[in-house]
Amino acid sequence: MASMKCTKCGAPVEFDVGDKFVKCSYCSSQIFIDRSGAGFYYALPFAIGESEAVGIFRRWAGGSTRAKDLDKLAQISSLKKQYFPVYLFKRDVNGMEQIHVEPAASTTLPGLHSLKVPGGDLKIFDDKFDAGGAELIKPDIEMAPYLEQLPGTPKEQALVYFPIWRLDYVFEQRRYVVVISASSSEIFSGDFPARSSGAYMLVAGVGFLAFLGEGLLALASTALALGLMAITVVGVFVAANFVARRM
Ligand SMILES: [Zn+2]
Structure with a gap:
């Protein structure tokens, strides 16, 4: 048996070497015994x-x-x-x-x-x-x-x-x-059911390719390219909105 003072009330508390926890018989506190001290x-x-x-x-x-x-x-x-x-x-x-x-x-x-x-x-x-x-x-x-x-x-x-x-x-x-x-x-x-991002990526990808094509077209016909770009913007907006609501 070893002995220590209760960290709460100071009463002597006896414990065996293998004990991890000991209860003060005076104030009933549970004391954790560890080689670096009690808690x-x-x-x-x-x-x-x-x-x-x-x-x-x-x-x-x-x-x-x-x-x-x-x-x-x-x-x-x-x-x-x-x-x-x-x-x-x-x-x-x-x-x-x-x-x-x-x-x-x-x-x-x-x-x-x-x-x-x-x-x-x-x-x-x-x-x-x-x-x-x-x-x-x-x-x-x-x-x-x-x-x-x-x-x-x-x-x-x-x-x-x-x-x-x-x-x-x-x-x-x-x-x-x-x-x-x-x-x-x-x-x-941790792991949870996530909203699919595939549809958003598809909308973004198609929108990007359309702008790229329209940018090249602008070298030949600025007015036509600007018109198509306006349509693309509306299209991407509508598609993204649809994905947000339905998917
Ligand atoms: Zn105590």
Whole structure:
């Protein structure tokens, strides 16, 4: 057994060498044990609920680069309330404090490598914390390798449970996923059904060739070339408008 002082209340806390987490028997704080020091467990509360998360997704799906009518046609197959663990590192780099946030669980989900943790909202995560039915994702990445790579010297490190909505949806028989930060309302997506740009490229290409031809024609007959150019401009406009509405 080894012993340390609780980082919150100062009471002596005993732990075994292999322990990663120990609970202070005096104040119930969960203390993270690491060879560079101990840190706290925190959680951020969910600032947005289920229906707001769906609304954020629908607005995102209606964006101009998304496939046409994705906001109406995407079928939400599941919406999960989850706490994703991240490490919060405070470093002293040449006298300046730097904050780094790194995932504490392995994931292929988008956005979880670039989360921002707002300092003021952190709540101590202990056995009294109400997760509100959110699934807790277990940390499976060690803190130590991060500590070696980060710049400067360590000031403080903690594990933070970050609130997310994981939304899975289906569009034209394919599955996609987005992650919505329940702290900032930001939405993160990897692959998504995109609006086809092929039709736009075709319109632009035909328009370019027409202008090129008309430019050559202008050497022989300026008036005729200008007339054709006017027709081309209108044609390109109408075609681009059609693509925007129908494709
Ligand atoms: Zn304590």
